[in-house]
Amino acid sequence: MQDTLTSQDALAHLAAVIESRKAANGGDPEASYVARLLHKGPDAFLKKIGEEATEVVLAAKDADHGGDKTKIVYEMADLWFHSMVALAHYGLSPADVITELQRRLGTSGLEEKALRKAVAREAESK
Numbered sequence: 001m002q003d004t005l006t007s008q009d010a011l012a013h014l015a016a017v018i019e020s021r022k023a024a025n026g027g028d029p030e031a032s033y034v035a036r037l038l039h040k041g042p043d044a045f046l047k048k049i050g051e052e053a054t055e056v057v058l059a060a061k062d063a064d065h066g067g068d069k070t071k072i073v074y075e076m077a078d079l080w081f082h083s084m085v086a087l088a089h090y091g092l093s094p095a096d097v098i099t100e101l102q103r104r105l106g107t108s109g110l111e112e113k114a115l116r117k118a119v120a121r122e123a124e125s126k
């Protein structure tokens with residue numbers, strides 16, 4: 001089934017599984033890693049996000065020195081997964097992030113940075 005899902009559908013499917021772990025009937029911390037993380041609370045999954053981000057950096061640095069690039073994918077998947085648990089906790093979804101990325105499409109990052117600085121200068125001058 002996973003082969004037939006688009007990337008967006010796969011994220012939505014995983015988000016629905018994570019959401020189901022928040023529900024009383026799917027949320028047994030003894031039977032589900034997601035339920036366990038959610039049960040432990042933000043400190044647990046926010047710490048995992050920090051750890052997994054570091055793992056991504058280490059895998060990338062390793063690849064820079066001839067290491068296996070697929071480790072980056074593996075660690076990035078861990079990072080995305082734990083980030084999705086955080087989104088669910090805060091009542092958000094991958095669709096919210098995708099919407100924001102779509103909003104940014106076509107806007108140069110440099111342009112956006114200059115705009116942000118101009119807005120900050122304007123606020124300071126008031």
Ligand SMILES: N=c1c2ncn([C@@H]3O[C@H](COP(=O)(O)OP(=O)(O)OP(=O)(O)O)[C@@H](O)[C@H]3O)c2ncn1[C@@H]1O[C@H](COP(=O)(O)O)[C@@H](O)[C@H]1O
Binds near residue numbers: 018
């Ligand atoms: N995508 C994932 C996923 N990616 C990573 N992990 C788990 O994340 C955990 C943490 O990874 P680590 O490498 O840091 O493992 P660790 O050293 O044991 O770390 P600690 O948890 O002890 O801190 C591991 O137990 C992984 O199995 C995931 N667990 C679940 N999912 C998805 O979530 C769904 C629901 O999972 P359950 O709630 O467990 O049924 C699954 O069907 C999957 O689709």
